[in-house]
Amino acid sequence: MTTTTDRPTPGSTMLDVSGLKKVYTSSTGSTEAIRDLTFQVKAGEMVCIVGPSGAGKTTLLRCISGLLPPTAGTVSLEGETVAGPPKGMAVVFQEYARSLFPWLTVEQNVELPLKEKRIGKAERRRLVDTALEAVGLGDVPRSYPWQLSGGMQQRVAIARAVAYEPHILLMDEPFAAVDAQTRADLEDLVRALWHRLGVTVLFVTHDIDESIYLGQRVLVLSGRPTVILEDVQVNLPAQRDQLTTRNDPEFARLRAHVYDLVQKAKRGYRPEDAVAVASTGGPSDLPPTVGDGPYAGLAGA
Numbered sequence: 275m276t277t278t279t280d281r282p283t284p285g286s287t288m289l290d291v292s293g294l295k296k297v298y299t300s301s302t303g304s305t306e307a308i309r310d311l312t313f314q315v316k317a318g319e320m321v322c323i324v325g326p327s328g329a330g331k332t333t334l335l336r337c338i339s340g341l342l343p344p345t346a347g348t349v350s351l352e353g354e355t356v357a358g359p360p361k362g363m364a365v366v367f368q369e370y371a372r373s374l375f376p377w378l379t380v381e382q383n384v385e386l387p388l389k390e391k392r393i394g395k396a397e398r399r400r401l402v403d404t405a406l407e408a409v410g411l412g413d414v415p416r417s418y419p420w421q422l423s424g425g426m427q428q429r430v431a432i433a434r435a436v437a438y439e440p441h442i443l444l445m446d447e448p449f450a451a452v453d454a455q456t457r458a459d460l461e462d463l464v465r466a467l468w469h470r471l472g473v474t475v476l477f478v479t480h481d482i483d484e485s486i487y488l489g490q491r492v493l494v495l496s497g498r499p500t501v502i503l504e505d506v507q508v509n510l511p512a513q514r515d516q517l518t519t520r521n522d523p524e525f526a527r528l529r530a531h532v533y534d535l536v537q538k539a540k541r542g543y544r545p546e547d548a549v550a551v552a553s554t555g556g557p558s559d560l561p562p563t564v565g566d567g568p569y570a571g572l573a574g575a
């Protein structure tokens with residue numbers, strides 16, 4: 275059984291994605307979703323992934339979670355090649371309404387994976403109570419998901435993942451369907467749980483501000499077929515809050531930089547273009563960037 279007690283040493287390699295390539299093939303042709311991705315995530319890190327729509331973010335998470343076999347390359351978790359859903363992983367999806375069972379109460383939803391993990395009744399009780407308390411839902415264990423707001427339902431999904439005591443938590447645009455205020459609260463909840471539990475988090479989002487607010491690193495993906503445009507280090511203080519952090523000049527600088535990269539990605543820019551420009555020494559023919567976008571003026575902030 276995988277528990278927090280045998281959690282890997284912080285700083286050791288938790289996830290190793292090496293030369294990952296994914297081509298979908300069907301009777302109508304083939305789609306190269308991911309060309310070549312190589313990156314590592316250390317135990318205890320919080321890493322966000324952003325990129326243009328259709329870049330292959332969900333495909334990447336599906337390969338990491340063992341739901342899709344890679345066409346080439348490997349994914350290893352704690353040193354073992356992923357060939358099916360790994361034991362020490364939990365996933366939170368955007369569609370909380372579809373991921374919760376409407377005929378089960380909140381506590382039964384949280385308990386279900388623990389039963390599948392064959393954890394004894396008393397320990398299940400403790401894990402469910404602790405997880406619901408941690409996400410602020412200790413008072414509604416016997417409610418049904420459909421009796422709760424969207425934000426509360428997503429808290430149930432997070433409680434279910436946390437109760438499972440994963441070593442790594444994958445989150446695929448988990449807050450895309452909730453309102454802005456709830457989203458800010460859930461972001462703070464994820465940061466708090468991450469701090470408290472020491473779990474490794476890989477968080478996919480469309481929201482550049484969210485990626486910087488949450489992450490220690492932001493992996494910016496190119497358009498399809500996907501490669502990494504840049505692995506951006508987020509050197510913001512570990513203690514973050516919605517007002518102070520978002521008003522930090524470094525936050526503004528990072529937001530402008532990541533925005534710039536995503537805009538370039540949308541226009542088809544790829545890392546090999548930079549190499550080509552550098553090697554010819556000629557004038558850059560890169561697409562226009564942040565200077566003419568809605569964040570104009572932030573670039574040098």
Ligand SMILES: Nc1ncnc2c1ncn2[C@@H]1O[C@H](COP(=O)(O)OP(=O)(O)OP(=O)(O)O)[C@@H](O)[C@H]1O
Pocket residue numbers: 298299305306307325326327328329330331332333334498
């Ligand atoms: N089962 C499939 N069969 C064929 N092509 C697919 C399949 N799933 C995804 N694709 C294609 O692979 C590419 C990447 O899709 P994916 O859903 O991973 O992107 P994404 O970055 O998660 O998109 P979004 O940000 O819009 O959610 C897209 O061109 C998509 O059409």
